[in-house]
Structure formats: structure tokens, C-alpha cells
Amino acid sequence: MKENRMMTIKQLKTQAEWEQIHALSSYAFDVNHNEIQKENFFKLCSIAKNFGDVLNGTLTSSLMLIPFDVSLFGKFIKMGGIGNVASYPEHRGQGNIRHLFNKVFSEMKNDQILVSYLAPFSQPFYRKFGYERLFIEQELTVPSEVLKFVEVRDGYKVERIKEDNREARKERLALYNCTLGRKHGNNQRSLTWYECCQTRADNHHLAVVRDEQDQLVGYLDYKFDKEDVIISEMIYETTAALKMLLNFLTSHRSSFKNFIFGSLEDTSFLEYFDDTRVSKIYQTNGMMARIVSMSSFLEQLPIKKTIDGEVYLKVTEDVCAWNQGIIHWSFQDGVSKVTWVEAESQVATIPHYEASIGRWTQVLLGGMSLEKALNLGFVSCTHEDDFLGTVLLKGQPFLKDHF
Template sequence: MKLKKNQENLKQIASLIKYAFGKNNNLLHDNNFMSRYDHSNGYGFFNDDKLTSYIMVNKFKSEVFGHHVPMAGIGYVASYPEYRGQGHISKLMKEILNDLHDEGIPFTNLAPFSESFYRHYGFSNSIYQKEYRFSCGALRPFKLPRTGHVIRGKWDDLMVQNGVIQLYERQLHTDDERNTVIREAWWWNRMDTYYHNRNIAVYIDSNGRPISYLIYRIQGDVFLADELYSITAKGLVALLGFMGSHAGAIKEFRMTLPEHSLIGELFPEQNQLKISLHPYMMSRIVDFAKMITYMKPLQEGTFNLEVISDDQCPWNIGVWQMTNKDGKVSCKQIEDGLVDFSGPITAWTQVLLGRLSMMDAVKLGLITDYRIKKLEFKKGDVSFYDYF
């Protein structure tokens, strides 16, 4: 059931989350937890007036190819161990998906503790991270910039903050993002306090324009680059030089960047880099017809797309006629008509919100093509990562 926001429910929520996630502090006095709770809806299952299972839902706007699309971030999925396996989470998840559909929120994201667990609810892997690990020797070719300058500070430094937000907003207006959170002020502030001791460096060019920024932490002798963004190659080199200026005190550097990052090509000795790709977020399409209208098909015309299965959101099942004409995409359900492509909702999520192309999905047997029509969707990028 959807929980009312009152002190008794809050106390029970805090107790359950504290136990399930091994937190040591009093969540009722934790600004990070409370800021998220204040901007959330909660769903819970009770047994004899005791809250035994809980799910938190935060509502965001997400950038999807130039559209500001409502999106739900699901987190704090928890049950006491003695009540697990009784189907409580399944009931709550079904209620959440029904509510999201009624509220016009067409998709949701979450960070999975188990991918197979969430696949039962129609989620698919959609967002990946690329991690670079290297020692200080790999940064020797990079120097601090000779023109322009780097400013360093905390999030409450307005000059630093303005530089970051200008660059962040600039990327969101490129219409290239396919599933990227539009960060509101409360979320920016929560990110700053959630990750302790974060620093920010912004490279300003000789004309006074912010070109790149780096959000980072130093833990012992490890330099953690949590977010690195630049609008030019020079901006990347400037911040790599800034990172290199820490070489005397740092043993290892770790950069977590978007999957499409090619920053490794700037290193003259790439064999010094350890590069790995990790699944990060899973997504779930709640309203297939609505999500189709936000996509960017590469071919014009009319295509009949079939969702063959969706246990939690049965309204998605059926044949949907997508028309792409003059850059505008429309979608309607049809009763008759030859199907061009068909697949379960999980496969369509991988194609529409993930990195999988239609051609690759067909090759993998996730999507079936019936009429040999060519159809691809613009893939776009996820340039910034958020954790729910």
C-alpha cells in the first residue's frame, strides 16, 4: 500500500532501512536520507501493524532526446529477513507500476542488487559505466594548462557551482541524451553531502568560459574521479593535467565515465590503463506507446511493433503502429496488421532505453523481425550518472 507521511510510518521506515542496509546512524537525523524521503512516495507491507517490506519512489524529470520526460527512481527496496520470499515486494512493485501508469510516468530506473531479481519485474540493463584505473605514471604526459586556469573548490563555492551547472545544462540541451536525470537543486545538494569530502575542479579558458569540470574525492592514496565532463579535448587534457599534479601523494587513479567515453585515446601509453565496463542501472518501460513517441527512429514510415509479453504492465501487450513523419513520432494500438518487429517488454527496453541496436537485438534473438523492414533508433548517450 502507498504509505501516508506521518511520524509513525517514518520511524518504521527508518528502522527497516537501517536494519536492511546496515546503517549505523539515526536516519531521522540524517539530512541525506531525509531530503530523499521528503521528495518521495513510499510503499509498504504491514504484518500486525509492523512494517515488514518497503520501497521508496522518487520522481524526476529525465532528458530523452530533447524531451523532459517524467521518470521514477526506485530505491531502498527492503524486507526484514524473516518476511522475505512471501511475495510482499512483488505486490508492492505491481502497485507502484500501476500507480506510475495512472500518473503518466512512462518509465523507471533503479540500481539493482540482483539483476535476475528485477528481471522478474520487467527491468533490463540499460546504463553502463566505463572505469579507468592507472598509476601516476600514465599522467606524466599531461600538464596543467598554460592558457586559462583551473579553479578548485567545494559545491558551496558559487563560482565553481555555476561553472558545473553551465556545462551540465549545455549537454542536456544537445538532444543527444537518452536517459539522463535532470538534476534539481535539492538533488545536486544531496549528491554533494552524500559523497563525503568531494572536491570540484573547473577549467576556465582564456576568455573566461567554463570548458570542463571534474568532481572527485581523495581516499587515502586513491584519487576517485566521480564525474568528468568537457566540451573540448583541451578541457579534458587540462583536467588530466590537474589530476597529474597530485601524483606525489596518489598511488592509484580511478575514473568512472560514461560508456561512450574515449578518453583513453588521449593516453600515449594505453597499456598502462586498466579499462573495464560495468552494468550500472536497469530500466523498465511502464508505458510503451508513450515511450515510442520520445524516440528518434532513423527511418521515416510506418512500422508495426508488437509487445508479446509484459506480466506487470499488461496494457503494453499488443501491436502498436509507430509512424515517423517529418521528425514527429506518433503511436497507436491496432487490432489488425502485419507485424514488423516483436519482442517482450524487456527486449524493447534494451532497444529503446539501452545500448542495444535493433539489428543487434534481432541477431541475438531478443527481437523478431517478420518483414525484413529496416528500422533503427538513435542510440544517444548517458553522460551523467545518478544513484537512487
């Protein structure tokens, strides 16, 4: 029986309220944090906007909105990461989460956050809020017999870090942000976020590569799991640094059966080895995403240099009313302009393309090509010309972190 009461959605800003969020998350996700993990949970609360549904002073549902900068074809834009979406079981199915998302979408629009990512427990559930599959995760398993030592340059050195500290973390963070953090779709890391991520890893080891000037040019984050070496991060700025890291791993091959690389953006380093037939790449669907404001997103979207032209895009949207309608997207002298069409009668022809906000997210961010979306029927088209296809940049987005 549903509870008959008004929803009370509020932003949770105090330590006492964060304690309630932690208790709810611990129950909903069946986790038992140690003191360090609990401290980092509160650090995460401090950099996030936290929203909850409160009944008689008790938190019933909550979610976190974590701000990030992400790369959009080389241009950084604001992204809102959604995490810790949870409700106590007696309050589920009452619309609490929908009301929380409505509030958060308005917050993101007001804060000029253009896109949002989340890790789904259920893809159909989050499609109701406009999210769609965007990221593909790759895990690479390399048997130890595949590895071999490769030729490296003099002057570079690799060493394990026995005692980590904040200055060392800042150094690794800077390297990450200027390398993998610039990949299309991926997020820049703040120091607080990076430290929270690091404490999630149990029994992990670190190794770094330095060049002739003692500058950090690469690092490994890894751990041992019985017969396997699990590499969670392999970051490098130069080819020489990559080779040093591979040789460091190869030096472990007599003690372990497999080397497992998680969340890889690029597997081309396998070309250094002679016979890789027994290596396996495992792909899964990763995080989902959605565009928060279609018009604002198109204004910021990098495009190819193109001839002058125009296209009408229709957006269907069940959650964010400001996205529902027809957009006129025009291009002149390499500059794009975005305007909303007030009524369909003002359009000389019917919209050139039509799709849901989720499918537009896939196409515009590169998770699915326009051609494939048309072939599968996710985008409908009334014109035979491929003007939109000549405008859009291509590239599969990559995301390393989860939240």
C-alpha cells in the first residue's frame, strides 16, 4: 500500500545528513565500510551535491550528483556523475527516485552541466530517465607465456613505491589528467576524487617510471590475486615509458599465470609480443549517459569543418520538458547556431531527423554512428542527404572511472 504524503526533496549539506546517507547506502548496497572507507565516503559527500527525500526527519531515498569535467572530442565540458541512488525497501515504488531525478536534472541545467553519466543496476530502469548505453568496457587477459622483454632506451628507470603520500598522488594525478584524462568521454580527476578511488583498492601496489630528468612519465597500479596479476591502471606519456612498464610486468611472469588489464582504452601494445593468439579481450556494456540540455549541448559540440547548411532535429523526451521539440541547427562560415522552432507549422519541411534524448546521446557522443542508428531504426530520417553525417565527429567514447 502506497504511503499518502507529499514528497520532501531537499539538498543534504550537514555532517548529520551525510551520516544518514551513509547508513542508507550501507543498507541498500550491503556494504560494511572500515574507518578509512567511511572517511572517504564523507569526503565524496563534500565535493558532491547530495539530495534526499525526507519523511519526518528520516531519510528515505537519496542520490549524489558529483561534478566532473569530461572531454568531448578534445573540448572539456561539465558532466554530472550520478551515484549512490538508493531507497529503503519500504519506500521503494513510491516515486521518490523520479522526484529526485527531476530535482537533479533542474540543478544540472541551472549549473550548465551538459551531460550526465551513471552506472546502472538496471538499464531499463534508467532508460525511463533518458539514459542510454554509451561506454564499452574492455578487459584484456594475457597469459604469462605471451609476455617478453622489449628493447628500452637508456636513462629511464622504474621503481616500486613503498610509501605513498599526497605529493606523489598529485604527481600521478597530473600525469593521468594530461594523458588518459584527455581521451574523448573520459573525466578529469580531482585530488579528492582520486584519493577516494585509491582507498577502494585492497592490497594494491604502485610502480612508477621516470625519465632522464627524473620526471614522472608512467605508472602502474596493480595487485596480486592468486595466480593472476590484476592491472587496474597503466598510464604512460611516452613509448619508452610504456616499454618500461611492460618489462616490469614481464619480470613477474615466472610467478603468475595471467596478467589481467582492466578498463583499457587501447590494446595495441600487444603488437610488441610475438604470438598473442591466446590473449583474450572481454567486452561489456559500461556506464550509461544522457544529454541534459540538447540545445546547450549542440552549441558546445565540436564539429567538422563543413559547408554551409542546416538541419532540423526533433527530440522526444519524457523527463526534461525543455528538450522536447524541434531544433534548427544551422552552419555558416564554420560557425553553428542553435534555435528552437516554436511550432512545427513554422518548419518548411518536417524534421530531417527524429530520435529520443537517449538515442541522440549515443549518436552525438559517438557511442553509435548515425548510419547504424538509422539502420536499426533508433533515428528516423525524412531526407536522403547525409548533411548531418558530414558534420558529426566520430570516435568511441572511453570512461575509466565508476561512480
